[in-house]
Amino acid sequence: MSLAPYAEDVTKSLGRLNPQPESPSRTAFARDRDRIIHSTAFRRLKGKTQVFVANEGDYFRTRLTHSLEVAQIARSLAHSMKLNEDLAETIALSHDLGHPPFGHAGEDELHKCMEPWGGFDHNVQTFRVITKLETRYPGFDGLNLTWETLEGIIKHNGPVGHHMAEPSWKAIVDFNEQWDLRPDTFASMEAQVAAISDDIAYNNHDVDDGLRADLFTIADLLEVPLIGPALRSVQKDWPNIDNRMLRLEGVRRMIGTMIEDVEGETARRLAADGIQTAEDARLAKRQMVAFSKGVFDDLTRLRAFLYERMYKHYKLNRTRSHARRTLSEMFFLFMNEPDTLPTEWFQVVCAKDSETARARVICDYIAGMTDAFAIEEHRRLFSFIG
Known part of the structure; x- marks a missing residue:
């Protein structure tokens, strides 16, 4: 498949901080992906929580299952947009490597404990894992990933220049003095795809896990944006469907709705802003891969529901x-x-x-x-x- 002109061309990669011979069987970005998958930190994600503690049940999502779901959505989106699928998948698989145990509660507590000594940020910890803490190669610390992967991991949510003065970002500042990651620009389109795939995955799957845990019911969701219309459309097509299949099909349709919206809105932004190259996307005045305003507003209301009925639940x-x-x-x-x-x-x-x-x-x-x-x-x- 020929790539879009604004996709990342692996043959023009800026390479690795520690130069290595190219693999005869894999692209540089595919090699990055394989290094992530074989890392100790990636394996540990199977025992780290997404929302529920990992030993509360076999069906609830962990950081590993979440990362795989994000990667699947990212690869599908990248394919439909004619972007570099290997790079999008690699960044998606990497994005949670720095999370501590117990999800956001664990991150908040570690940050509180570390406040006198620079704080804690899971995005920075992810970067430290892949550039320092993983020791699997005799010639260097870290995984020695390509510039494009490193840039995407630290900037997938947008420019990070405003973070560089924060004590918890010292590791990024130090690395940036060695190799400029251009913290004031957007990352690649592929990194933006990975970021929005994370949003799609966790919102849909928190709905799924919340229903499994009986924190709310299908009836509670029928008037909630995005998931409500999806559930009602399933009920219309299958009037006698059982609740389990209704849940599964409703979440599946909501994922499809969000993916189609991202594809449409991204195409509109690319055309409106005249994006022709990967550099254009980095220097743009806004994120290119995004939800439309309507879906973004609906997603805000869905998140508010989840916050009240799930994240604040006494359990x-x-x-x-x-x-x-x-x-x-x-x-x-x-x-x-x-x-x-x-x-x-x-x-x-x-x-x-x-x-x-x-x-x-x-x-x-x-x-x-x-x-x-x-x-x-x-x-x-x-x-x-x-």
């Missing part, structure tokens, strides 16, 4: 409360008694010459944990067994 509040205590208690124990860390992490902490550096190592250890490992590590540390 999830209890989970978040437990998660915050678990991470906070471990963090400050390790700060005050670093010899309680596993030997390899204790040795790394001892080699650091500042409290800030030691705190960051401890944060890295906790951020890499799965939900189940964090719960068990906390039990070993705080439940005395004679």
Whole structure:
């Protein structure tokens, strides 16, 4: 398939920070994808929560299943828009690698713990994972990904220049001094596809998981934008359909509606703004891959429903409360008694010459944990067994 003129051409890639011979069987972006999939951080996503704690049920989504769903949507969108599918998929698979255990509650608590030492941001942690913390190759730390993948991972939600003065973004500032990621521009069209695919996936699948968990009912959703019309259309086509199949088909149709809207709105923006090259997309005054205003407004109302009926539900509040205590208690124990860390992490902490550096190592250890490992590590540390 010939690519659109504004797609990323892998033959014109800016390459890798540490030059390596090209693969004879894969493009550079496909090679990036494979390095992500084989990373330790990617495997750990199977045990990290999306909304529910990962051991609450076999059917609820984890960060791994979410990342795979985002990648599937991103690859489909990239194909329909004649963009580079490998790059879009790679960025989609990478976007959650820096998430700590227990979802956003875990991120919020780690940021609170780390405030005196630079804070915590899961996007920055993702970048640290792929450029520093993954040690799988003898010649360099990190995965040595291409410039286009690195740019897309850190800028998929838009320009990040305004973040560069924030203490939690120091790792990005330091790397940018080595290799300019152009923080004040948009990322590639492929990165923008990955970002909007994340929005499509998590909103649809939070609806699905919320119904599975009985946090709300199909009747509650019938007047909610996007999902309500999808459910009613299914009921019209299949009057005797059972609730399980109604849920599945309704979510499927909502995904289709959102994808079609993105395709249409993106085409309109490309034409209106005269986007002809990948550089045009980076220098544009707005995101090119986007929802129409109507769907964006509907999505805002859907998110408000989910916030009230799902994210604020007492069952999830209890989970978040437990998660915050678990991470906070471990963090400050390790700060005050670093010899309680596993030997390899204790040795790394001892080699650091500042409290800030030691705190960051401890944060890295906790951020890499799965939900189940964090719960068990906390039990070993705080439940005395004679």
